[in-house]
Amino acid sequence: MKNNNQLSAWLFLLPGITFFLLFSAFPIFRSIQLSFYDASVMSQKFIGLKNYIDIFHNERILNAFINSGKFTLLIVPIVTFLPLVIAAIGYRMHKTLQTAIRFAYYIPVISAGPIVTMVWLWLLNPNGLVNQILGKQIFWLGSNPAAFFAISMVVISVDMGMTIIIYSAAMTTIDTELFDAAKIDGCNDRQEDWYITRPLMLPTVGFIFFIKIIGISQIFLYPLLLTSGGPNYGTNTAVLEIYLQAFRYGKYGFASAIGVLFAIAIGTVGILQRKFFKERQ
């Protein structure tokens, strides 16, 4: 009987395991393996650690890692905490208004990246709406650090919608009796937010912070579409460099090595961050 149960358990697990091995484990293993090869589509030659050594001697690629870090440092706190504030404000509003706010912030999420890019290209044009409002001629995509801030602005606008939805959903799970009790004890709205909502939302905030670090550090689409990593590599990122090395230049081994180093960097940051939030909790 026990053996039969075990067999059926394995059978149920089989599709999932197969899927994991084929589409997750094997590509990871293959990437690590390729990182030790001079590999193009047409040939492979074992070169040991040369790809890794070359990365540390390539200023452009090291700079791409730094740019990914800069984007993460600027964008992650904003897309983690600003949606929390918006969700908290929205939480006290009338249901219809809440839905309207969520919908407004969610539109960029459901829009395709290239469409969002086209809208922003128009807005950020030297003669575009943003400059007209500011009354200045800023070359948003043609100067540094303006291009960095322009891309950050686009990513923030696109990224907040989903987080607002998650926070709003998490807030609805807080027991309303806690707010009623606080009101009886004389708490105002701000005190309720600070002493009830904040601590109860902390696990969700920690989770969002974690996934945003992983997501934003892989920033790629908007630098590719808006500036191609320029000007003068000012918005070139690690994942954009992986894309260029692999799919423009066909250097799959070198791209894999960048990918492995990048995964190690992100993994380390992720572990540290999880540890920090666990201790806080």
Added chain:
Amino acid sequence: MKRITIALMLILLVSSVWATGKTETVTQNGGFPGTLTLGVQGGDRQAGFDKNGKFIPEDERSDDLMYWRDLILAGFPYNVEIRNYAADSTTIKLDADIAGGDAPDVYWDYLGRVNKYANSKYAVPINLTFEELDDYLPSSLIPVMKDGELYALPGTFWAAIMVVNKTLIESVGLGNILADRSWTISEYLMVVDTVQQKYGDEYYGYVLFAAGTGGDYWSSFGWMSAFGAKLYDNGKIVVDSEEGIKALEFMQLMNESGIAMPGAAGLDYKANLSAMVNGNVVAAGNSSNIAFTPLELKDGSGFIEAYIMEWPRAPGITEVPVAVGPDAGMVFASTQHELESKELLRYINSTKVQQMICKANGRFASRKSIGNVVKNNPAWITATDIINRNGTFDTGVGLEKYSEVRNLWPPTLQAIFTGELTVTEAIKRFKDEGTAILED
């Protein structure tokens, strides 16, 4: 409803599977029982023409490969399977076929892509007789020669021409400067200054743009040429010459002094294309086809005359070579039908077919025997005259790692235009990184 949705999704899935890896077979009966494979970049790169060479508007074209099937291969006697390798200007699909042991027999494409394979590792050498060799422009053979062997045949090419707003220049009374289509940099600067004085700072002398590689031949190569500078010489980067530094310093000056449209580091070729129809630019790099017909201004306020000129010459320079982009063809060494494949290559590159291509696309000939087949197109005749008088500029298209090195050029210009690096520093970085790639 649910079933209909699932059925529709399945149809989409199946049709998408069929849509990938599209091929087209031209069936002919000419004594060779097998089928040759020809790799091309179909789609937008080649305009649509029927077998009589008549232009077909985009929405009336039956498919991406009709140009090859109906026009080019119509007279070839063997069966040919055409493979469309169009993939975002990269060679990834072809690389995958080669890796899978399924390279096409013949590959015909832009030389910048063909040259990755036109060498002893992938291609068979092509032997031409002296008479045949003599029929090619010598400059067209240089990029396809490796170690004294010819691994590809050069086809027709496009040319990057300077086009000026004749109407604007005449309106400030300086039309006489354009008379022989040749001018100096001081004459050019005088024209720009006069235009800006009369019409204000929102009129510009040129559109420099450096956001990407697209159109680099329009943006910067002409100016390099105007100062007698070269990017490459014998496969080596030589842009750090005195002439190269002078040319880039001049472009920097144009960018900083308001001669060029502002924000060059973030502008791309689309800004360049729309500049002429905005009517506020003295000159821009473009295709010769834009000239000789009245050009309607974007705001509908009237028409201007676009006029072909040589790039303005720096002091001491007598010829300003023109940046060109040739197509080329090669036979893969893996072919099982070398003889027939070479026949196909020679057929595509024959005088008759190349004449058709020149005529249909307004392209320029690399073979003397093609002659002047675009007689009714004054833009073509004028551009040909300029090319014959000045020669061609080496854009690096003959390098095996052309696309990789080419990608270093926009950041070099961006660094100069944003003032983040001096000209000397930017050139040094380009040379160091480029040389490392070429020697790797």
